[in-house]
Every structure is written in structure tokens, then in C-alpha cells.
Amino acid sequence: MDKPQRVVLRERDAAGTLTRTAVSHIGLSVPDLASTAQFYRRVLGMVVHRALPGGGLRLGWGRGHHVLDLVEGEAGLRFYAFEVRDGNGVDGIAARLAAAGHPVGELDAGQLDAGQLNAVAGPARGITTIDPHGTEVQFHTTVERDGETAADTGRRPIKYQHITLGTDDVETMVGFFTGVVGFRISDQLDDGRFAWLRSDRDHHTLAVVDVGRGGGLDHYSYDLAGWADFKAWCDRLTDEDVDVTWGPGRHGPGNNLFVFFDDPAGNHVELSAEMEKFHDDRVTYVPRRWKPVPNTVNLWGGQLASWRRTSEGK
Ligand SMILES: [Fe+2]
Incomplete structure (x- = not known):
């Protein structure tokens, strides 16, 4: 097999604009709504926040912002969302999207349950656009998150932490998220087939x-x-x-512990801890370029996730 091509992914104009932005919630379509919702209640300690118009369910940890919108249908990602705590963050993203010719719409208040007021920032508001693959991505202002980092961490995770999107064009996706939205590149595979992006102090909130x-x-x-x-x-x-479908192990990029399992719809769900922190205000960091070998994403043993192949075919 030919040696993998070396590809250097470059940050674009808006990179580093966001420093206080994190994943917020995710919308999935699942073939069996009832069993999938029950799975998230039983395994991840979620509760149903409310029924969605049209028959879906909104789940979270009971207080504050929700995590997961499930609707019944063919398995797939419907949308994903970020909470932007940077000053002028949502408006800045909207302006950059519009300037780059991307569609920008106002986020429906029902997506945010904006009735829950934030004492500091007022009612949440947001925008919606589409990523380079046509998937809806939402950006909204500060919301209440007092259901997170609560007690009983053995029964439920602290928070939803990152999303990893599949693509056939990493360069275009990195261009969109660093050039328009405002993420930075934390790490990449040397063959350009995997990139980890940050928008707050965590090594990656998006990959x-x-x-x-x-x-x-x-x-x-x-x-x-x-x-x-x-x-x-x-x-x-x-x-x-x-x-368990992959792990437990420790990733190279991010240095985080990981263990994976599937939800009833076949979505790969990761539990993670100890992710590397970035303090961009204090250090200069040059993104690392990791070899495209299994040990990069699994420092402890090199087994690769069953659904993934490296560019070397391993
Ligand atoms: Fe991950």
C-alpha cells in the first residue's frame, strides 16, 4: 500500500474567535423512540424534560438545559448545537456566516425552551445554519445549566462534552469551523483525515x-x-x-480516557474523562500532527474502534 499522503490542515481567518463555546445539545432520529429514550434514562440517568411537537422526546438531567432531542425515524443526526458564551459570540458568528454566504436563520424559541430565563443574560436566543454537509447546526446564547455538574456522578455523566462528525472532506469542514465559526485546531492526524477542534479550554469540543x-x-x-x-x-x-465496543483506553490527541458503547439506534456513545485543558491566554501552542496509526487514538494498546480504519488500512 502507498505511504499515506501528508496533509497539513490550516486554521483560517476566524480561528480563535471563540474561547467560551461548548456543545449544548444534539438532535437524533432513532428507529425506536421508546426503547432509545428508556436506554438513556436507565444508562445515562436522564429524564424526559417534555414531549416534542410531532411525537419526539426531549431528555436531559432534569434541571436546566436539555441534552438530547429524539424523534422516531431512520437513524441519523438531525442537528447539533453549541452554547456561545463569548461576548457578541452569536452575533459575530451570524455576521461571519452571512459574509461567507451561508444561510442564517433565527432559532425557534421552542428549541431552547427559552421560557427558562437566565438571570444574567436574559432569555436565550440563537441562530441556525447548515454545515458543509447540509446538517443543521445551531448556536445559542447562555442558558441555564444547573442540571449539570450535579451530585451522583456515578449515576450520570457531568455533561455532554463533544461531538465528532463523519465527513469525506476534513479540509472543508475545518475551513468552515475555523474560517467562519471561530474554532481552533488542537490536533490533527498527519494524513489530514482526523482533526480535533477547540472552542473553550477543553482540547476538543468538536472533531x-x-x-x-x-x-x-x-x-x-x-x-x-x-x-x-x-x-x-x-x-x-x-x-x-x-x-463496551471500544476501550477502555486513553486517546493520544486530548489525552482523555475513553470507553465506548452503542445506543439502541446504533449511535456510538463515548464516556470520557481527564481531557487535556488549553489556556490560550498563557501559552503558545502549535497543533501536533499525529501518525495515522491505531496507537494514536489508543495509547494503551492500539486496538482501533471496529467501525474505523486508518489510512494505512490497519
Ligand atoms: Fe471522542
């Missing part, structure tokens, strides 16, 4: 990986409180009859 087709979810991840909880969660998955 894009070449899966040979455009669009859709590769996996998404929830944060655990730390090593002790991570260990307990690996046992908990066994107790709940949830098969």
Missing part, C-alpha cells in the same frame, strides 16, 4: 473524521468526573448489560 462519506455522526461523548468515576462506570456498564 471531524474522514469516514468516506459526507455528513452524519461518527460518535458523541459525555464527560465523567474523573478516574474513580470512570472505573466505576466501566463496571456500571456491565451491570446494566451494556457491551
Whole structure:
């Protein structure tokens, strides 16, 4: 097999604009709504916040902003969203999107349950656009998150932490998110087929990986409180009859602990802890370029996720 091509992904104009932006919620279409919702209640400790118009369910951790909108249908990613806490963040993104010729719409208040007022920032508002693969992406202002970082971290993760999108064009996705939206590149594979992007102090809140087709979810991840909880969660998955599909292990990029399982719709769900922190105000960092070998994403043993191949075919 030919040696993999070396590709250097470059940050574009708006890179670094966002420093206080994180994933917020995600919308999935699932073939069996009832069993999938029940799975998230049983395994991840979620509760149903409310029914969605048209028959879906909104889930979260009971207080504050929700995490997951489920509707019944063919399995797929319907939309993904970010909470932008940067000053002028949402308006800035909207202006950059419009200037670059991307469609910008106002986010429906029902998407945010904007009735819950934030004492500091007022009612949440947001915008919606589409990413280069045509998937809806939402950006909204500060919302209440008092359901997160709550007690009982052995029964539920701390928060939804990152999303990894499948693509067949990593360069275009990185161009969109660094050139227009405002992310930075934290790390990449040397063959340009995987890039980890940051928008706050976490090593990545968003990643894009070449899966040979455009669009859709590769996996998404929830944060655990730390090593002790991570260990307990690996046992908990066994107790709940949830098969681990990858890990436990430690990623190179991000240096985070990981363990993966599938939800009933076949979505790859990650539990993660100890992600590397970035303090851009204090250090200069040059993105690393990792070899496209299994040990990069699995420092402890090199086994690759069953659904993934490196450019070397391993
Ligand atoms: Fe991940």
C-alpha cells in the first residue's frame, strides 16, 4: 500500500474567535423512540424534560438545559448545537456566516425552551445554519445549566462534552469551523483525515473524521468526573448489560480516557474523562500532527474502534 499522503490542515481567518463555546445539545432520529429514550434514562440517568411537537422526546438531567432531542425515524443526526458564551459570540458568528454566504436563520424559541430565563443574560436566543454537509447546526446564547455538574456522578455523566462528525472532506469542514465559526485546531492526524477542534479550554469540543462519506455522526461523548468515576462506570456498564465496543483506553490527541458503547439506534456513545485543558491566554501552542496509526487514538494498546480504519488500512 502507498505511504499515506501528508496533509497539513490550516486554521483560517476566524480561528480563535471563540474561547467560551461548548456543545449544548444534539438532535437524533432513532428507529425506536421508546426503547432509545428508556436506554438513556436507565444508562445515562436522564429524564424526559417534555414531549416534542410531532411525537419526539426531549431528555436531559432534569434541571436546566436539555441534552438530547429524539424523534422516531431512520437513524441519523438531525442537528447539533453549541452554547456561545463569548461576548457578541452569536452575533459575530451570524455576521461571519452571512459574509461567507451561508444561510442564517433565527432559532425557534421552542428549541431552547427559552421560557427558562437566565438571570444574567436574559432569555436565550440563537441562530441556525447548515454545515458543509447540509446538517443543521445551531448556536445559542447562555442558558441555564444547573442540571449539570450535579451530585451522583456515578449515576450520570457531568455533561455532554463533544461531538465528532463523519465527513469525506476534513479540509472543508475545518475551513468552515475555523474560517467562519471561530474554532481552533488542537490536533490533527498527519494524513489530514482526523482533526480535533477547540472552542473553550477543553482540547476538543468538536472533531471531524474522514469516514468516506459526507455528513452524519461518527460518535458523541459525555464527560465523567474523573478516574474513580470512570472505573466505576466501566463496571456500571456491565451491570446494566451494556457491551463496551471500544476501550477502555486513553486517546493520544486530548489525552482523555475513553470507553465506548452503542445506543439502541446504533449511535456510538463515548464516556470520557481527564481531557487535556488549553489556556490560550498563557501559552503558545502549535497543533501536533499525529501518525495515522491505531496507537494514536489508543495509547494503551492500539486496538482501533471496529467501525474505523486508518489510512494505512490497519
Ligand atoms: Fe471522542
